[in-house]
Amino acid sequence: MSKVILVTGASSGIGKSIATFLSEKEYKVYGTSRAPKNISDFSFQLIALDVLNTKSIQKAVDVIIQKEGRLDVLVNNAGMGITGPLEDTPTNEMRAVFNTNFFGAIDVMKAVLPQMRKQKSGIIINVTSIAGYMGLPFRGVYSASKGALELITEAVSMEVKNLGIDVVNIAPGDFATNIAAGRYHTPVLEHSAYKKKYQENLDLMDAHVNEGMPPIEMAKAVCKIINASKPKLHYKVGDFMQKFSIVLKRILPDRIYEKLLMNHYKL
Template sequence: MSKVVLITGASSGIGKSIAVYLANKGFTVYGTSRNPKKTGNLSFQLIALDVLKPETIKSAIDFIIDKERRLDVLVNNAGMGITGPIEDTPSDEMRSVFNTNFFGAIDVMKSVLPQMRAQKSGLIINVTSIAGYMGLPFRGIYSASKGALELVTEATRMEVAEFGIKVTNIAPGDFATNIAAGRFHTPVFEKSAYREKYQENLDLMDSHVDSGMDPIEMAKKAHQIINTQNPKIHYKVGDFMQKFSIVLKRILPDKLYETLLMNHYKL
């Protein structure tokens, strides 16, 4: 019997790549989107779910369970980006990002856990970010939201272990997706004290996305994790330097690591 997989944020980018890949491998895949009718023909079923609206989370999960009588895997992928100097970024936009990337992901986890607990099995894969391991300039709120989800994943993993449920993270680096188009960009204000440096870093961020890895690498990693009996707590998918930056932060003195980051971002 093929495993039933729910993937949030599957209308494009990493989520779509994972959904298509798993569907082609024989999994029963349900992807979600806030507006599934706007998406063309897909090799998996796309259903409506908005992580900011708990009633749509419940409706989507009830639909899957009513139809399949089980739910084996959740890939918690839905999220949004944000850029800007902390001083210039509207606080409401910061809260919006946390509501999507952090609280929204938690709400989806909470909604699948009763079914997984009843069937005494299940796997939750939270898609975080390598940026969540460090406070990146002009991406501090994004880093914080993904770092917070990493820590909540660690806690949830221990809490649900006795029920046969496994929880893990995949942290991607830069991937060639449309994330930049959906990201909230704090405007480059003419009178901002950060105007020149922020604009330079916006251009740098966009170039990293344009030259990023193929999202199929995330799909392959998700497939590998699903087929692993005892998944690790953390997985990273990115180029060598992106993954090595996490190692450097672990071993280098804080100020030296900060200097490396500031040199990289020309600050």
């Protein structure tokens, strides 16, 4: 029986690539978007879901269960980016990012878990970020939101393991997507103490995205997780140095690692 898969944030970028690839593998894929009527060119079923609205989440999950009678996989992908010096970034924008990347992901998990418990099977794949393993300058709020999702994944994994459900996370590095256009950018303020370095780092971030890996690599990795008999807890998808940076953080003294990051970001 073909697995039924829910992919949030499937209107573009990594989410769309995952949903498209899995549908080509003949899984029953439901992708989501806040406004599916505005989206064209997709090969899977696209339904409305806003991770900031619990009624919207529950309605989408109910539609899938009513149609298919089950829900085997959640790919918790919907998210947003944010950049800016902490001092210059509005706190309400920080809260918005946490509401999407952290609490939104939690609310989707809470909506699918009752059906997975009923089935005594299922897998939840939380899309985090390699940035969630370290505090990156001018991306600290994004790093924190994804790091928080990494930790909640570890906790929930233990809570539901005996119920037949696997919870894992997959952390992408830089991918060639439109994420830069969709993230909140704190303006480069004329009289900011961070003006010069922040602008330089914005340019660097955009270059990294433009030179990033193709999203299909994330789709292939997700497919392998779905088919693993015993999935791991943590997966990383990125170039060698991005993944190696996590290893370096484990083995290097804190201030030496900090110095390496500062050199990389020309701080």
